Amino acid sequence: MQAARWHGQHDIRVEETEETSVGATDVRVAVDTCGICGSDLHEYAAGPIFIPEGEPHAVSGEKAPITMGHEFSGVVSEIGADVEDLSEGDAVAINPILYCGECRQCRQGTYHLCDSGGFIGLSGGGGGFAENVVVSAEQAVPLGEDVPLEHGALVEPLSVGLHAVRRSGISAGDTVAVFGSGPIGLSVIQCARAAGARRIFVSEPRAARRDRAADSGADHLIDPTEVDAVGEILSSTDGGVDAAFEVAGIEATFNAALESTRPGGTVTVVSIWEETVNMPPNTVVLGERTLTGTLAYLGGPRSNEEYGMVIDMLADGTLDPDPLVTDRIELDDIVDEGFESLLDESSDQVKIFVKP
Ligand SMILES: [Zn+2]
Numbered sequence: 001m002q003a004a005r006w007h008g009q010h011d012i013r014v015e016e017t018e019e020t021s022v023g024a025t026d027v028r029v030a031v032d033t034c035g036i037c038g039s040d041l042h043e044y045a046a047g048p049i050f051i052p053e054g055e056p057h058a059v060s061g062e063k064a065p066i067t068m069g070h071e072f073s074g075v076v077s078e079i080g081a082d083v084e085d086l087s088e089g090d091a092v093a094i095n096p097i098l099y100c101g102e103c104r105q106c107r108q109g110t111y112h113l114c115d116s117g118g119f120i121g122l123s124g125g126g127g128g129f130a131e132n133v134v135v136s137a138e139q140a141v142p143l144g145e146d147v148p149l150e151h152g153a154l155v156e157p158l159s160v161g162l163h164a165v166r167r168s169g170i171s172a173g174d175t176v177a178v179f180g181s182g183p184i185g186l187s188v189i190q191c192a193r194a195a196g197a198r199r200i201f202v203s204e205p206r207a208a209r210r211d212r213a214a215d216s217g218a219d220h221l222i223d224p225t226e227v228d229a230v231g232e233i234l235s236s237t238d239g240g241v242d243a244a245f246e247v248a249g250i251e252a253t254f255n256a257a258l259e260s261t262r263p264g265g266t267v268t269v270v271s272i273w274e275e276t277v278n279m280p281p282n283t284v285v286l287g288e289r290t291l292t293g294t295l296a297y298l299g300g301p302r303s304n305e306e307y308g309m310v311i312d313m314l315a316d317g318t319l320d321p322d323p324l325v326t327d328r329i330e331l332d333d334i335v336d337e338g339f340e341s342l343l344d345e346s347s348d349q350v351k352i353f354v355k356p
């Protein structure tokens, strides 16, 4: 079958790969839709970050070249002999988290923080930029009747946003600032709105992304290339927002997020970083601000896991997929019309769906 595999920086190839066989507790999923993620772009432009290159990954046992794609939905096309909870034809979203099951975090249920964790589509184990993929049955999460198959490819990025908002502790009536409104920023905006945020400020240089932020529920749009975002937020609030989210991954937005948060407020860092940053720690200390990080989500179907919550929130209309999706392309075009298009600062793309 055809799959897009990472061989090195700026070297992703669509090529023929071996199909994996289905083990007793596995299912094969025919991929319907797989989104291109910001972390895929990092791997393409500046990787490897998550991709194992020298040593094989501790859980998957694989190393580059690996098939990419971790935000995907599809239809179960083959089930292993011992699988009871799924049937052929079921529509599913894939929980891509790989974990060891033995470290402290895995033992206490926070397997997304596993010491040797990784992701299908970044760390081995197949990926969604392929015609089909074999996963453990527990990683295929049913979408149910009310979530369209294509929207299943957004369960992963929306779960990142939901996990970030839940970790921030915001509550009804809070003011919020979001720095960066790519797909994860838009997910944060929608989840903050669902959590009862009163006013949501968004700082984002690309006009098309500001429009999508407005469609996602942001009230106050700032172009940081034209306006001082921190000054604008401080003068429009009572000394800063209750909660800020850093979703751009650059030093300027990291510090702007801290400076636009009120004393006693919380800054949640969602980005994955390519570089270190210089920050004045006194901004945290003197205002008793809380600086926290957030990674991924819990990817199971249960009501205490973000995947389960997001599927319910898509089904009942709390979350709106439409502002996130800007294009649909074929697997063969993934480099030129996908990766290169998203890296082009002048493009209006936000989330591109690949249809293998
Ligand atoms: Zn992602």
Ligand SMILES: [Zn+2]
Binding pocket: 099, 100, 101, 102, 103, 104, 105, 106, 111, 113, 114, 115, 116, 117
């Ligand atoms: Zn572990």
